[in-house]
Amino acid sequence: MKKILVFGAGRSATTLIWFLGDHARSEEWHVTVADASGDLVQEKIRNHPALHGTEVDVQSAKQRSALIGAHDFVISLLPWTLHTLVARDCLRLGKHLITASYVNEEMRALHAKARKKGLFFMGELGLDPGLDHMSALHLIQKIKDEGGQITSFHSYAGGLIAPSCDTNPWHYKITWNPRNIVLAGQGTIQYRHHGDLRLIPYHQLFQSAMPIAIGDQDRYEVYPNRDSLRYISMYGLSGVPSIMRGTVRVRGFSAAWGALVQLGLTESQTPLGVDKPLTWEELIAGFLVRDVNLSVRERCADFLQIPAHHVVMDQLEWLGLFSDRPIGPLGLTPADYLQGLLEEKWKLEPEDRDLVVMEHRIQYHSGREGREIRSSLIYEGTNKDKTAMADLVGLPLAHATRLFLRGKLKGVTLPVPFEPGITTPMLDALAGEGVCFEERYCSPHEAASFHHLSS
Known part of the structure; x- marks a missing residue:
């Protein structure tokens, strides 16, 4: 045993x-x-x-x-x-x-x-990292085996809430580590576009989000992940002119999250030097220019350079940022206070179903013909306990365990799931669990439309 x-x-x-x-x-x-x-x-x-x-x-x-x-x-x-x-x-x-x-x-x-x-x-045997590697490498190898020359690689993933359970103006609830959500995107973002290096500083990242359709859902947006260039060598994409990995959210999320970043609420290094408890309105006011003639909401809108009635302001209001609610105990950082607030406001209800979306888009030349293939996963959870996130993190780990203990992974040598000796049996096992990617070739019009958006 x-x-x-x-x-x-x-x-x-x-x-x-x-x-x-x-x-x-x-x-x-x-x-x-x-x-x-x-x-x-x-x-x-x-x-x-x-x-x-x-x-x-x-x-x-x-x-x-x-x-x-x-x-x-x-x-x-x-x-x-x-x-x-x-x-x-x-x-x-x-x-x-x-x-x-x-x-x-x-x-x-x-x-x-x-x-x-x-x-x-x-390691890297979960969803992201894990399933993203295995599914992308399978598609890349398929194209290379057919003699295709890859010219563009884009890969996106996001943990979201199912549309039927979308009950807040952020269109988001927490299904994974909340600390990672609060600190997402920090650092300089880099990717490659038409052979050129593209850099985005953290404070501008969320304003760079692009609208995107995945499957039959034209409701998403995507912003670039921190370092897409590390995947050039990892995925064997040397010489490929365009490479980007990104995070998927429902449209409207990124603009509002960018406002939290601009306000300073994701700062995680400096505890607040106050000697008495603050309310959220007092905390937000501390980031703004004082003006007794304007409300904190109005001053915040001025700071963000948007109208006071803008939808982003409604999203911030919904979080309670302009309320007299206490922020929490003394001595924490803005990011700590924000995390505590989000864990309550974005909490999954017992019957909520989350949603994981992942899509790889690869453009390549086959002979003289330019083509684009898209491989999409749209996977919905069951309830608060059996989430899509838990399935797609847990099932790869579970099947890797079973494959190894059955003696099926003896030829695997790398510390990550990049070799066919593990990716093939893993993808087969996951397909048996209903974790299936749908592949389709998109029309030249679709490819050109997205190419324009991502430029």
Whole structure:
């Protein structure tokens, strides 16, 4: 019997945990779920006879090592900053490890050492990163196998709310790590367009969002991700003139989020130096020029250089930024206060269904003909617990676990899912779960229309 340990029982862990429990008997697995919150663990395992739960302080070397040492295969859904603690123990104790997080240089170094010991270490096995890699590489290889020469690669993804559950003016609710939402896009954005380097500073990023249709839904917008250029070598796109990855939102989100950025509410480094609790109206007023003749909303509109009746101002009003509601305890940063507010205002209701959209658009030459292929995934969740986000993070991890423990990944050598030896069986397994990409060739008019928008 193989013993599997899952670190982390947060939002994205639900589907993974239930999959492992449901297949434990047939696969002869013993599954343990460990988290800092014992209550959260019990909520996730739901008295499932094949699942065992424990509370753990992952920062405690003694507790962490004891748990890892008692298992064969470790899945970490902890914050990425804690993966190296787990990975070092797995390396020392001779245990296999997978995660859904980006593989940094330290994890790459540990992967190299793990390979020498015959251990399987792999990251980027979730949705983004993970499914985005596997589906994009499948499409790229398909074009190359047909003799096509790629001239443009665009890839977009976003975690949204299903239209039928869209009940707020932001058209957004939280289905993944709220901290990552608040800090999204920070740093300088870079991508390639017609061979030219394009750079966008953080404070202008959200104003650069472009309208886009995905599938039959003409309601989205996309803004560029931080560093699209790193995918040139990762995806074998050297010499391709146009490369961009982006984040999808429903139209109207980016303009309003850009207003929060301009106001300074996503600043995460400097705690506010106040000695008494503030209201949201007082906090916003602190960012603005004082004028006793104007309301805070009017002064905010002047600062943002938009009319006071603009829809963005209504979105800010809906959040409560001009209210007398207390912002929270002393000593936090603006980003901390904003995160706390959004976790309440953008909370999923029990029957809410989220939505994940992903699309790859590749233009290429086949002989003398120019073509564009689009590969789209539109995947809707079931409810607050079984979200699309949890499915698309958890199912890749679950199937990677099963494939490895069945001995199906012996030829895989990289620390990320880039080789056909893992991408092909993974995509096949996910298709069996209903995670299917629809491919279509778009008309020259569609391709030209988008080409104009993205220039």
